[in-house]
Amino acid sequence: MSLFSKFKNNLKKTSNFLSSNILNSFQSKKVDTKTLEELESVLISADISLDVVEKLINSVRKIKTSELDITTTILETLAKEIENILQPREGKIFEVNDQTSKILIFIGVNGSGKTTTIGKIASQIRNEKKILIAACDTFRAAAxxxxKNWANKSNNDFFSGNTNQDPASVAFQATEKFNKENYNYLIIDTAGRLSNNTNLVNQLVKIKNVVSKIDPKTKVExxxxxxxxxGSNMIKQVEIFGxxxxxxxxxxxxxxGTAKGGALISIANKYEIPxxxxxxxxxxxxxxxFSARSFARSILDLEA
Ligand SMILES: Nc1nc2c(ncn2[C@@H]2O[C@H](COP(=O)(O)OP(=O)(O)OP(=O)(O)O)[C@@H](O)[C@H]2O)c(=O)[nH]1
Ligand SMILES: [Mg+2]
Incomplete structure:
Protein backbone atom coordinates (compact mmCIF):
# COMPACT_ATOMS: atom_id res chain seq x y z
CA MET A 1 0.00 0.00 0.00
CA SER A 2 1.34 3.46 -0.87
CA LEU A 3 2.00 5.96 1.91
CA PHE A 4 -0.84 8.11 0.61
CA SER A 5 -3.37 5.23 0.67
CA LYS A 6 -2.31 4.48 4.22
CA PHE A 7 -3.01 8.08 5.24
CA LYS A 8 -6.24 8.17 3.31
CA ASN A 9 -7.62 4.85 4.64
CA ASN A 10 -6.64 5.39 8.26
CA LEU A 11 -7.57 9.06 8.66
CA LYS A 12 -11.18 8.37 7.63
CA LYS A 13 -12.73 9.49 10.90
CA THR A 14 -11.30 12.98 10.53
CA SER A 15 -11.84 13.16 6.77
CA ASN A 16 -15.45 11.94 6.95
CA PHE A 17 -16.20 14.56 9.52
CA LEU A 18 -14.49 17.41 7.69
CA SER A 19 -15.43 16.71 4.11
CA SER A 20 -19.08 15.88 4.72
CA ASN A 21 -19.63 18.91 6.94
CA ILE A 22 -17.81 21.26 4.59
CA LEU A 23 -19.82 20.04 1.61
CA ASN A 24 -22.98 20.48 3.69
CA SER A 25 -22.05 24.04 4.61
CA PHE A 26 -21.67 25.02 0.97
CA GLN A 27 -24.83 23.50 -0.44
CA SER A 28 -25.81 26.99 -1.57
CA LYS A 29 -22.59 27.10 -3.68
CA LYS A 30 -21.95 30.57 -2.32
CA VAL A 31 -19.10 32.01 -0.32
CA ASP A 32 -20.88 34.47 1.95
CA THR A 33 -21.10 35.41 5.62
CA LYS A 34 -23.45 32.54 6.42
CA THR A 35 -21.44 29.80 4.71
CA LEU A 36 -18.14 31.15 6.08
CA GLU A 37 -19.60 31.08 9.59
CA GLU A 38 -20.67 27.49 9.09
CA LEU A 39 -17.23 26.58 7.79
CA GLU A 40 -15.69 28.25 10.82
CA SER A 41 -17.70 26.14 13.24
CA VAL A 42 -16.91 22.93 11.33
CA LEU A 43 -13.17 23.66 11.51
CA ILE A 44 -13.37 24.52 15.21
CA SER A 45 -15.26 21.26 15.89
CA ALA A 46 -12.39 19.36 14.25
CA ASP A 47 -10.10 20.74 17.00
CA ILE A 48 -8.33 23.21 14.75
CA SER A 49 -7.18 26.21 16.81
CA LEU A 50 -8.70 29.65 16.28
CA ASP A 51 -5.63 31.29 14.76
CA VAL A 52 -5.43 28.53 12.14
CA VAL A 53 -9.18 28.66 11.51
CA GLU A 54 -8.86 32.39 10.86
CA LYS A 55 -6.11 31.79 8.28
CA LEU A 56 -8.20 29.13 6.56
CA ILE A 57 -11.35 31.24 6.49
CA ASN A 58 -9.43 34.18 5.00
CA SER A 59 -8.15 32.02 2.17
CA VAL A 60 -11.65 30.71 1.37
CA ARG A 61 -13.11 34.22 1.56
CA LYS A 62 -11.04 35.15 -1.52
CA ILE A 63 -12.67 32.50 -3.70
CA LYS A 64 -14.91 33.95 -6.39
CA THR A 65 -18.46 32.61 -6.24
CA SER A 66 -18.50 32.56 -10.03
CA GLU A 67 -16.09 29.60 -10.06
CA LEU A 68 -17.66 26.54 -11.61
CA ASP A 69 -16.94 23.76 -9.16
CA ILE A 70 -16.86 25.84 -6.05
CA THR A 71 -16.81 23.05 -3.46
CA THR A 72 -13.75 21.45 -5.07
CA THR A 73 -12.07 24.86 -5.13
CA ILE A 74 -12.83 25.31 -1.42
CA LEU A 75 -11.40 21.89 -0.47
CA GLU A 76 -8.32 22.45 -2.67
CA THR A 77 -7.76 25.91 -1.15
CA LEU A 78 -8.02 24.54 2.41
CA ALA A 79 -5.67 21.65 1.58
CA LYS A 80 -3.04 24.01 0.13
CA GLU A 81 -3.23 26.33 3.14
CA ILE A 82 -2.98 23.40 5.60
CA GLU A 83 -0.07 21.91 3.64
CA ASN A 84 1.77 25.24 3.88
CA ILE A 85 1.38 25.24 7.67
CA LEU A 86 2.50 21.61 8.00
CA GLN A 87 5.35 21.60 5.46
CA PRO A 88 8.03 23.18 7.71
CA ARG A 89 7.32 20.54 10.39
CA GLU A 90 8.21 17.50 8.29
CA GLY A 91 11.28 16.03 9.96
CA LYS A 92 12.61 12.50 10.10
CA ILE A 93 14.19 10.81 13.09
CA PHE A 94 15.66 8.13 10.93
CA GLU A 95 17.42 8.32 7.54
CA VAL A 96 18.77 5.19 5.86
CA ASN A 97 22.05 6.84 4.78
CA ASP A 98 22.68 8.80 7.95
CA GLN A 99 25.49 7.14 9.91
CA THR A 100 25.04 9.21 13.10
CA SER A 101 24.50 7.07 16.16
CA LYS A 102 21.59 8.20 18.27
CA ILE A 103 20.00 7.78 21.65
CA LEU A 104 16.25 8.30 21.39
CA ILE A 105 14.36 8.89 24.64
CA PHE A 106 10.61 8.39 24.26
CA ILE A 107 8.51 10.47 26.61
CA GLY A 108 4.81 11.18 27.04
CA VAL A 109 1.91 10.67 29.44
CA ASN A 110 0.72 7.15 30.24
CA GLY A 111 -1.17 5.42 27.47
CA SER A 112 -0.05 7.88 24.78
CA GLY A 113 1.56 5.05 22.80
CA LYS A 114 5.29 5.22 23.63
CA THR A 115 5.94 1.51 23.97
CA THR A 116 3.87 0.58 20.92
CA THR A 117 5.51 3.27 18.80
CA ILE A 118 9.00 2.11 19.82
CA GLY A 119 7.98 -1.41 18.79
CA LYS A 120 6.71 -0.20 15.42
CA ILE A 121 9.82 1.88 14.65
CA ALA A 122 12.13 -0.93 15.74
CA SER A 123 10.23 -3.32 13.43
CA GLN A 124 10.39 -0.97 10.48
CA ILE A 125 14.10 -0.12 10.65
CA ARG A 126 15.58 -3.31 12.00
CA ASN A 127 17.30 -4.17 8.71
CA GLU A 128 18.90 -0.74 8.47
CA LYS A 129 20.25 -0.19 11.98
CA LYS A 130 21.66 -2.16 14.88
CA ILE A 131 19.23 -1.30 17.66
CA LEU A 132 19.21 -1.72 21.42
CA ILE A 133 15.86 -1.20 23.13
CA ALA A 134 16.01 -0.31 26.82
CA ALA A 135 13.17 -0.57 29.34
CA CYS A 136 13.46 2.44 31.64
CA ASP A 137 9.83 2.22 32.69
CA THR A 138 10.76 0.14 35.73
CA PHE A 139 7.67 0.82 37.82
CA ARG A 140 5.54 -1.93 36.32
CA ALA A 141 6.77 -5.41 35.41
CA ALA A 142 4.09 -5.53 32.71
CA ALA A 143 5.64 -2.50 31.03
CA LYS A 148 10.40 -7.14 25.56
CA ASN A 149 7.66 -8.70 23.40
CA TRP A 150 8.08 -5.98 20.79
CA ALA A 151 11.87 -6.43 20.87
CA ASN A 152 11.52 -10.19 20.38
CA LYS A 153 8.92 -9.87 17.64
CA SER A 154 11.05 -7.38 15.73
CA ASN A 155 14.30 -9.29 16.36
CA ASN A 156 16.02 -6.46 18.16
CA ASP A 157 18.24 -6.57 21.26
CA PHE A 158 16.69 -5.71 24.58
CA PHE A 159 18.04 -4.39 27.86
CA SER A 160 16.26 -4.15 31.18
CA GLY A 161 17.16 -3.67 34.81
CA ASN A 162 15.30 -4.97 37.81
CA THR A 163 11.76 -3.98 38.72
CA ASN A 164 11.95 -0.77 40.76
CA GLN A 165 15.58 -0.10 39.81
CA ASP A 166 16.12 3.63 39.33
CA PRO A 167 15.25 4.33 35.65
CA ALA A 168 18.29 6.58 35.22
CA SER A 169 20.58 3.80 36.42
CA VAL A 170 19.04 1.43 33.85
CA ALA A 171 19.59 4.11 31.21
CA PHE A 172 23.22 4.40 32.37
CA GLN A 173 23.84 0.67 32.01
CA ALA A 174 22.06 0.54 28.66
CA THR A 175 24.23 3.37 27.32
CA GLU A 176 27.37 1.52 28.40
CA LYS A 177 26.23 -1.57 26.50
CA PHE A 178 25.28 0.60 23.50
CA ASN A 179 28.80 2.06 23.38
CA LYS A 180 30.68 -1.16 24.00
CA GLU A 181 28.77 -3.18 21.43
CA ASN A 182 28.59 -0.53 18.71
CA TYR A 183 24.87 -0.14 18.26
CA ASN A 184 23.53 2.57 15.92
CA TYR A 185 20.44 3.39 17.97
CA LEU A 186 19.59 3.14 21.63
CA ILE A 187 15.83 3.50 22.07
CA ILE A 188 14.73 4.22 25.63
CA ASP A 189 11.18 3.63 26.85
CA THR A 190 10.08 5.60 29.90
CA ALA A 191 7.18 5.63 32.32
CA GLY A 192 4.20 7.86 31.59
CA ARG A 193 2.91 8.14 35.10
CA LEU A 194 4.52 9.11 38.39
CA SER A 195 3.02 10.61 41.53
CA ASN A 196 2.83 13.95 39.71
CA ASN A 197 4.01 15.67 36.55
CA THR A 198 6.93 17.46 38.23
CA ASN A 199 8.35 14.16 39.44
CA LEU A 200 7.83 12.63 36.02
CA VAL A 201 9.60 15.46 34.22
CA ASN A 202 12.45 15.47 36.79
CA GLN A 203 12.90 11.76 36.25
CA LEU A 204 13.13 12.26 32.48
CA VAL A 205 15.61 15.12 32.84
CA LYS A 206 17.76 12.84 34.99
CA ILE A 207 17.69 10.09 32.34
CA LYS A 208 18.59 12.59 29.65
CA ASN A 209 21.48 14.03 31.66
CA VAL A 210 22.86 10.60 32.45
CA VAL A 211 22.90 9.37 28.85
CA SER A 212 24.21 12.70 27.51
CA LYS A 213 27.17 12.63 29.90
CA ILE A 214 28.34 9.12 29.17
CA ASP A 215 28.77 9.68 25.49
CA PRO A 216 29.08 13.24 24.19
CA LYS A 217 29.59 12.05 20.56
CA THR A 218 26.18 10.49 20.31
CA LYS A 219 23.18 12.59 19.41
CA VAL A 220 20.54 12.46 22.12
CA GLU A 221 16.98 13.16 20.97
CA GLY A 231 -7.33 16.57 20.36
CA SER A 232 -6.41 20.08 21.47
CA ASN A 233 -5.52 18.82 24.96
CA MET A 234 -2.26 17.68 23.39
CA ILE A 235 -1.11 21.30 23.61
CA LYS A 236 -1.05 21.12 27.41
CA GLN A 237 1.28 18.13 27.17
CA VAL A 238 3.69 19.88 24.82
CA GLU A 239 3.83 22.68 27.41
CA ILE A 240 4.45 20.35 30.38
CA PHE A 241 7.21 18.33 28.74
CA GLY A 242 8.66 21.13 26.64
CA GLY A 257 -9.37 6.41 16.08
CA THR A 258 -10.43 10.05 16.15
CA ALA A 259 -12.19 12.80 14.23
CA LYS A 260 -9.99 15.32 16.08
CA GLY A 261 -7.04 14.93 13.70
CA GLY A 262 -7.23 18.67 13.04
CA ALA A 263 -5.41 19.22 16.34
CA LEU A 264 -2.20 18.14 14.59
CA ILE A 265 -2.44 21.33 12.52
CA SER A 266 -2.79 23.42 15.69
CA ILE A 267 0.36 21.84 17.14
CA ALA A 268 2.29 22.39 13.90
CA ASN A 269 1.20 26.01 13.81
CA LYS A 270 2.05 26.71 17.45
CA TYR A 271 5.39 24.94 17.93
CA GLU A 272 8.49 24.83 15.75
CA ILE A 273 9.02 21.17 16.61
CA PRO A 274 9.30 18.61 13.80
CA PHE A 290 4.70 12.30 8.56
CA SER A 291 3.94 13.90 5.21
CA ALA A 292 2.42 17.40 5.12
CA ARG A 293 0.85 16.97 1.71
CA SER A 294 -0.55 13.48 2.32
CA PHE A 295 -2.01 14.57 5.64
CA ALA A 296 -3.58 17.78 4.30
CA ARG A 297 -5.14 16.05 1.27
CA SER A 298 -6.28 12.95 3.17
CA ILE A 299 -8.20 14.79 5.87
CA LEU A 300 -10.15 16.65 3.18
CA ASP A 301 -10.78 13.44 1.28
CA LEU A 302 -8.91 14.66 -1.81
CA GLU A 303 -6.82 12.49 -4.13
CA ALA A 304 -3.00 12.44 -4.04
N1 LIG B 1 -5.63 2.50 17.25
C1 LIG B 1 -4.39 2.79 17.68
N2 LIG B 1 -3.98 2.36 18.88
C2 LIG B 1 -2.73 2.67 19.29
C3 LIG B 1 -1.85 3.45 18.48
N3 LIG B 1 -0.69 3.60 19.17
C4 LIG B 1 -0.85 2.96 20.35
N4 LIG B 1 -2.06 2.40 20.43
C5 LIG B 1 -2.65 1.63 21.56
O1 LIG B 1 -2.70 2.46 22.70
C6 LIG B 1 -2.54 1.67 23.90
C7 LIG B 1 -1.45 2.29 24.78
O2 LIG B 1 -0.21 2.19 24.12
P1 LIG B 1 1.17 2.03 24.87
O3 LIG B 1 2.22 1.92 23.82
O4 LIG B 1 1.12 0.94 25.88
O5 LIG B 1 1.27 3.43 25.62
P2 LIG B 1 2.43 3.95 26.60
O6 LIG B 1 2.64 5.39 26.28
O7 LIG B 1 3.62 3.08 26.51
O8 LIG B 1 1.73 3.83 28.02
P3 LIG B 1 2.44 3.72 29.49
O9 LIG B 1 3.50 2.68 29.40
O10 LIG B 1 1.32 3.36 30.40
O11 LIG B 1 2.99 5.06 29.81
C8 LIG B 1 -2.21 0.26 23.43
O12 LIG B 1 -3.37 -0.52 23.50
C9 LIG B 1 -1.79 0.44 21.97
O13 LIG B 1 -2.05 -0.68 21.17
C10 LIG B 1 -2.33 3.90 17.21
O14 LIG B 1 -1.66 4.61 16.44
N5 LIG B 1 -3.60 3.55 16.87
MG1 LIG C 1 4.66 2.04 27.94
Whole structure:
Protein backbone atom coordinates (compact mmCIF):
# COMPACT_ATOMS: atom_id res chain seq x y z
CA MET A 1 0.00 0.00 0.00
CA SER A 2 1.34 3.46 -0.87
CA LEU A 3 2.00 5.96 1.91
CA PHE A 4 -0.84 8.11 0.61
CA SER A 5 -3.37 5.23 0.67
CA LYS A 6 -2.31 4.48 4.22
CA PHE A 7 -3.01 8.08 5.24
CA LYS A 8 -6.24 8.17 3.31
CA ASN A 9 -7.62 4.85 4.64
CA ASN A 10 -6.64 5.39 8.26
CA LEU A 11 -7.57 9.06 8.66
CA LYS A 12 -11.18 8.37 7.63
CA LYS A 13 -12.73 9.49 10.90
CA THR A 14 -11.30 12.98 10.53
CA SER A 15 -11.84 13.16 6.77
CA ASN A 16 -15.45 11.94 6.95
CA PHE A 17 -16.20 14.56 9.52
CA LEU A 18 -14.49 17.41 7.69
CA SER A 19 -15.43 16.71 4.11
CA SER A 20 -19.08 15.88 4.72
CA ASN A 21 -19.63 18.91 6.94
CA ILE A 22 -17.81 21.26 4.59
CA LEU A 23 -19.82 20.04 1.61
CA ASN A 24 -22.98 20.48 3.69
CA SER A 25 -22.05 24.04 4.61
CA PHE A 26 -21.67 25.02 0.97
CA GLN A 27 -24.83 23.50 -0.44
CA SER A 28 -25.81 26.99 -1.57
CA LYS A 29 -22.59 27.10 -3.68
CA LYS A 30 -21.95 30.57 -2.32
CA VAL A 31 -19.10 32.01 -0.32
CA ASP A 32 -20.88 34.47 1.95
CA THR A 33 -21.10 35.41 5.62
CA LYS A 34 -23.45 32.54 6.42
CA THR A 35 -21.44 29.80 4.71
CA LEU A 36 -18.14 31.15 6.08
CA GLU A 37 -19.60 31.08 9.59
CA GLU A 38 -20.67 27.49 9.09
CA LEU A 39 -17.23 26.58 7.79
CA GLU A 40 -15.69 28.25 10.82
CA SER A 41 -17.70 26.14 13.24
CA VAL A 42 -16.91 22.93 11.33
CA LEU A 43 -13.17 23.66 11.51
CA ILE A 44 -13.37 24.52 15.21
CA SER A 45 -15.26 21.26 15.89
CA ALA A 46 -12.39 19.36 14.25
CA ASP A 47 -10.10 20.74 17.00
CA ILE A 48 -8.33 23.21 14.75
CA SER A 49 -7.18 26.21 16.81
CA LEU A 50 -8.70 29.65 16.28
CA ASP A 51 -5.63 31.29 14.76
CA VAL A 52 -5.43 28.53 12.14
CA VAL A 53 -9.18 28.66 11.51
CA GLU A 54 -8.86 32.39 10.86
CA LYS A 55 -6.11 31.79 8.28
CA LEU A 56 -8.20 29.13 6.56
CA ILE A 57 -11.35 31.24 6.49
CA ASN A 58 -9.43 34.18 5.00
CA SER A 59 -8.15 32.02 2.17
CA VAL A 60 -11.65 30.71 1.37
CA ARG A 61 -13.11 34.22 1.56
CA LYS A 62 -11.04 35.15 -1.52
CA ILE A 63 -12.67 32.50 -3.70
CA LYS A 64 -14.91 33.95 -6.39
CA THR A 65 -18.46 32.61 -6.24
CA SER A 66 -18.50 32.56 -10.03
CA GLU A 67 -16.09 29.60 -10.06
CA LEU A 68 -17.66 26.54 -11.61
CA ASP A 69 -16.94 23.76 -9.16
CA ILE A 70 -16.86 25.84 -6.05
CA THR A 71 -16.81 23.05 -3.46
CA THR A 72 -13.75 21.45 -5.07
CA THR A 73 -12.07 24.86 -5.13
CA ILE A 74 -12.83 25.31 -1.42
CA LEU A 75 -11.40 21.89 -0.47
CA GLU A 76 -8.32 22.45 -2.67
CA THR A 77 -7.76 25.91 -1.15
CA LEU A 78 -8.02 24.54 2.41
CA ALA A 79 -5.67 21.65 1.58
CA LYS A 80 -3.04 24.01 0.13
CA GLU A 81 -3.23 26.33 3.14
CA ILE A 82 -2.98 23.40 5.60
CA GLU A 83 -0.07 21.91 3.64
CA ASN A 84 1.77 25.24 3.88
CA ILE A 85 1.38 25.24 7.67
CA LEU A 86 2.50 21.61 8.00
CA GLN A 87 5.35 21.60 5.46
CA PRO A 88 8.03 23.18 7.71
CA ARG A 89 7.32 20.54 10.39
CA GLU A 90 8.21 17.50 8.29
CA GLY A 91 11.28 16.03 9.96
CA LYS A 92 12.61 12.50 10.10
CA ILE A 93 14.19 10.81 13.09
CA PHE A 94 15.66 8.13 10.93
CA GLU A 95 17.42 8.32 7.54
CA VAL A 96 18.77 5.19 5.86
CA ASN A 97 22.05 6.84 4.78
CA ASP A 98 22.68 8.80 7.95
CA GLN A 99 25.49 7.14 9.91
CA THR A 100 25.04 9.21 13.10
CA SER A 101 24.50 7.07 16.16
CA LYS A 102 21.59 8.20 18.27
CA ILE A 103 20.00 7.78 21.65
CA LEU A 104 16.25 8.30 21.39
CA ILE A 105 14.36 8.89 24.64
CA PHE A 106 10.61 8.39 24.26
CA ILE A 107 8.51 10.47 26.61
CA GLY A 108 4.81 11.18 27.04
CA VAL A 109 1.91 10.67 29.44
CA ASN A 110 0.72 7.15 30.24
CA GLY A 111 -1.17 5.42 27.47
CA SER A 112 -0.05 7.88 24.78
CA GLY A 113 1.56 5.05 22.80
CA LYS A 114 5.29 5.22 23.63
CA THR A 115 5.94 1.51 23.97
CA THR A 116 3.87 0.58 20.92
CA THR A 117 5.51 3.27 18.80
CA ILE A 118 9.00 2.11 19.82
CA GLY A 119 7.98 -1.41 18.79
CA LYS A 120 6.71 -0.20 15.42
CA ILE A 121 9.82 1.88 14.65
CA ALA A 122 12.13 -0.93 15.74
CA SER A 123 10.23 -3.32 13.43
CA GLN A 124 10.39 -0.97 10.48
CA ILE A 125 14.10 -0.12 10.65
CA ARG A 126 15.58 -3.31 12.00
CA ASN A 127 17.30 -4.17 8.71
CA GLU A 128 18.90 -0.74 8.47
CA LYS A 129 20.25 -0.19 11.98
CA LYS A 130 21.66 -2.16 14.88
CA ILE A 131 19.23 -1.30 17.66
CA LEU A 132 19.21 -1.72 21.42
CA ILE A 133 15.86 -1.20 23.13
CA ALA A 134 16.01 -0.31 26.82
CA ALA A 135 13.17 -0.57 29.34
CA CYS A 136 13.46 2.44 31.64
CA ASP A 137 9.83 2.22 32.69
CA THR A 138 10.76 0.14 35.73
CA PHE A 139 7.67 0.82 37.82
CA ARG A 140 5.54 -1.93 36.32
CA ALA A 141 6.77 -5.41 35.41
CA ALA A 142 4.09 -5.53 32.71
CA ALA A 143 5.64 -2.50 31.03
CA UNK A 144 8.98 -4.29 30.76
CA UNK A 145 7.30 -7.41 29.35
CA UNK A 146 5.33 -5.40 26.80
CA UNK A 147 8.54 -3.84 25.46
CA LYS A 148 10.40 -7.14 25.56
CA ASN A 149 7.66 -8.70 23.40
CA TRP A 150 8.08 -5.98 20.79
CA ALA A 151 11.87 -6.43 20.87
CA ASN A 152 11.52 -10.19 20.38
CA LYS A 153 8.92 -9.87 17.64
CA SER A 154 11.05 -7.38 15.73
CA ASN A 155 14.30 -9.29 16.36
CA ASN A 156 16.02 -6.46 18.16
CA ASP A 157 18.24 -6.57 21.26
CA PHE A 158 16.69 -5.71 24.58
CA PHE A 159 18.04 -4.39 27.86
CA SER A 160 16.26 -4.15 31.18
CA GLY A 161 17.16 -3.67 34.81
CA ASN A 162 15.30 -4.97 37.81
CA THR A 163 11.76 -3.98 38.72
CA ASN A 164 11.95 -0.77 40.76
CA GLN A 165 15.58 -0.10 39.81
CA ASP A 166 16.12 3.63 39.33
CA PRO A 167 15.25 4.33 35.65
CA ALA A 168 18.29 6.58 35.22
CA SER A 169 20.58 3.80 36.42
CA VAL A 170 19.04 1.43 33.85
CA ALA A 171 19.59 4.11 31.21
CA PHE A 172 23.22 4.40 32.37
CA GLN A 173 23.84 0.67 32.01
CA ALA A 174 22.06 0.54 28.66
CA THR A 175 24.23 3.37 27.32
CA GLU A 176 27.37 1.52 28.40
CA LYS A 177 26.23 -1.57 26.50
CA PHE A 178 25.28 0.60 23.50
CA ASN A 179 28.80 2.06 23.38
CA LYS A 180 30.68 -1.16 24.00
CA GLU A 181 28.77 -3.18 21.43
CA ASN A 182 28.59 -0.53 18.71
CA TYR A 183 24.87 -0.14 18.26
CA ASN A 184 23.53 2.57 15.92
CA TYR A 185 20.44 3.39 17.97
CA LEU A 186 19.59 3.14 21.63
CA ILE A 187 15.83 3.50 22.07
CA ILE A 188 14.73 4.22 25.63
CA ASP A 189 11.18 3.63 26.85
CA THR A 190 10.08 5.60 29.90
CA ALA A 191 7.18 5.63 32.32
CA GLY A 192 4.20 7.86 31.59
CA ARG A 193 2.91 8.14 35.10
CA LEU A 194 4.52 9.11 38.39
CA SER A 195 3.02 10.61 41.53
CA ASN A 196 2.83 13.95 39.71
CA ASN A 197 4.01 15.67 36.55
CA THR A 198 6.93 17.46 38.23
CA ASN A 199 8.35 14.16 39.44
CA LEU A 200 7.83 12.63 36.02
CA VAL A 201 9.60 15.46 34.22
CA ASN A 202 12.45 15.47 36.79
CA GLN A 203 12.90 11.76 36.25
CA LEU A 204 13.13 12.26 32.48
CA VAL A 205 15.61 15.12 32.84
CA LYS A 206 17.76 12.84 34.99
CA ILE A 207 17.69 10.09 32.34
CA LYS A 208 18.59 12.59 29.65
CA ASN A 209 21.48 14.03 31.66
CA VAL A 210 22.86 10.60 32.45
CA VAL A 211 22.90 9.37 28.85
CA SER A 212 24.21 12.70 27.51
CA LYS A 213 27.17 12.63 29.90
CA ILE A 214 28.34 9.12 29.17
CA ASP A 215 28.77 9.68 25.49
CA PRO A 216 29.08 13.24 24.19
CA LYS A 217 29.59 12.05 20.56
CA THR A 218 26.18 10.49 20.31
CA LYS A 219 23.18 12.59 19.41
CA VAL A 220 20.54 12.46 22.12
CA GLU A 221 16.98 13.16 20.97
CA UNK A 222 13.82 13.46 23.04
CA UNK A 223 10.75 12.17 21.25
CA UNK A 224 7.39 13.31 22.62
CA UNK A 225 4.54 10.87 21.97
CA UNK A 226 1.06 12.42 22.03
CA UNK A 227 -2.30 10.64 21.96
CA UNK A 228 -4.18 12.07 18.97
CA UNK A 229 -7.56 11.23 20.49
CA UNK A 230 -6.84 13.95 23.07
CA GLY A 231 -7.33 16.57 20.36
CA SER A 232 -6.41 20.08 21.47
CA ASN A 233 -5.52 18.82 24.96
CA MET A 234 -2.26 17.68 23.39
CA ILE A 235 -1.11 21.30 23.61
CA LYS A 236 -1.05 21.12 27.41
CA GLN A 237 1.28 18.13 27.17
CA VAL A 238 3.69 19.88 24.82
CA GLU A 239 3.83 22.68 27.41
CA ILE A 240 4.45 20.35 30.38
CA PHE A 241 7.21 18.33 28.74
CA GLY A 242 8.66 21.13 26.64
CA UNK A 243 9.41 23.37 29.59
CA UNK A 244 12.23 21.24 31.00
CA UNK A 245 13.10 18.97 28.12
CA UNK A 246 14.11 20.17 24.73
CA UNK A 247 11.69 18.14 22.58
CA UNK A 248 13.42 17.09 19.33
CA UNK A 249 10.45 15.52 17.63
CA UNK A 250 6.74 14.85 18.08
CA UNK A 251 4.84 11.67 17.20
CA UNK A 252 1.03 11.77 17.24
CA UNK A 253 -0.61 8.38 17.69
CA UNK A 254 -4.10 6.91 17.33
CA UNK A 255 -5.13 9.23 14.51
CA UNK A 256 -7.04 6.24 13.09
CA GLY A 257 -9.37 6.41 16.08
CA THR A 258 -10.43 10.05 16.15
CA ALA A 259 -12.19 12.80 14.23
CA LYS A 260 -9.99 15.32 16.08
CA GLY A 261 -7.04 14.93 13.70
CA GLY A 262 -7.23 18.67 13.04
CA ALA A 263 -5.41 19.22 16.34
CA LEU A 264 -2.20 18.14 14.59
CA ILE A 265 -2.44 21.33 12.52
CA SER A 266 -2.79 23.42 15.69
CA ILE A 267 0.36 21.84 17.14
CA ALA A 268 2.29 22.39 13.90
CA ASN A 269 1.20 26.01 13.81
CA LYS A 270 2.05 26.71 17.45
CA TYR A 271 5.39 24.94 17.93
CA GLU A 272 8.49 24.83 15.75
CA ILE A 273 9.02 21.17 16.61
CA PRO A 274 9.30 18.61 13.80
CA UNK A 275 6.65 15.89 13.51
CA UNK A 276 8.34 12.64 12.52
CA UNK A 277 5.63 9.98 12.50
CA UNK A 278 1.91 9.52 12.95
CA UNK A 279 0.26 6.44 14.44
CA UNK A 280 -2.50 4.95 12.30
CA UNK A 281 -3.31 1.68 14.07
CA UNK A 282 -1.86 -1.00 16.32
CA UNK A 283 0.16 -3.13 13.90
CA UNK A 284 3.88 -2.65 13.19
CA UNK A 285 3.12 -1.22 9.74
CA UNK A 286 0.58 1.24 11.15
CA UNK A 287 3.15 3.95 11.75
CA UNK A 288 3.78 6.35 8.89
CA UNK A 289 6.46 8.98 8.36
CA PHE A 290 4.70 12.30 8.56
CA SER A 291 3.94 13.90 5.21
CA ALA A 292 2.42 17.40 5.12
CA ARG A 293 0.85 16.97 1.71
CA SER A 294 -0.55 13.48 2.32
CA PHE A 295 -2.01 14.57 5.64
CA ALA A 296 -3.58 17.78 4.30
CA ARG A 297 -5.14 16.05 1.27
CA SER A 298 -6.28 12.95 3.17
CA ILE A 299 -8.20 14.79 5.87
CA LEU A 300 -10.15 16.65 3.18
CA ASP A 301 -10.78 13.44 1.28
CA LEU A 302 -8.91 14.66 -1.81
CA GLU A 303 -6.82 12.49 -4.13
CA ALA A 304 -3.00 12.44 -4.04
N1 LIG B 1 -5.63 2.50 17.25
C1 LIG B 1 -4.39 2.79 17.68
N2 LIG B 1 -3.98 2.36 18.88
C2 LIG B 1 -2.73 2.67 19.29
C3 LIG B 1 -1.85 3.45 18.48
N3 LIG B 1 -0.69 3.60 19.17
C4 LIG B 1 -0.85 2.96 20.35
N4 LIG B 1 -2.06 2.40 20.43
C5 LIG B 1 -2.65 1.63 21.56
O1 LIG B 1 -2.70 2.46 22.70
C6 LIG B 1 -2.54 1.67 23.90
C7 LIG B 1 -1.45 2.29 24.78
O2 LIG B 1 -0.21 2.19 24.12
P1 LIG B 1 1.17 2.03 24.87
O3 LIG B 1 2.22 1.92 23.82
O4 LIG B 1 1.12 0.94 25.88
O5 LIG B 1 1.27 3.43 25.62
P2 LIG B 1 2.43 3.95 26.60
O6 LIG B 1 2.64 5.39 26.28
O7 LIG B 1 3.62 3.08 26.51
O8 LIG B 1 1.73 3.83 28.02
P3 LIG B 1 2.44 3.72 29.49
O9 LIG B 1 3.50 2.68 29.40
O10 LIG B 1 1.32 3.36 30.40
O11 LIG B 1 2.99 5.06 29.81
C8 LIG B 1 -2.21 0.26 23.43
O12 LIG B 1 -3.37 -0.52 23.50
C9 LIG B 1 -1.79 0.44 21.97
O13 LIG B 1 -2.05 -0.68 21.17
C10 LIG B 1 -2.33 3.90 17.21
O14 LIG B 1 -1.66 4.61 16.44
N5 LIG B 1 -3.60 3.55 16.87
MG1 LIG C 1 4.66 2.04 27.94
Missing amino acids: IDQL TILVLDGTN KELNVSSIIITKLD ISYIGLGEKPEDLAE
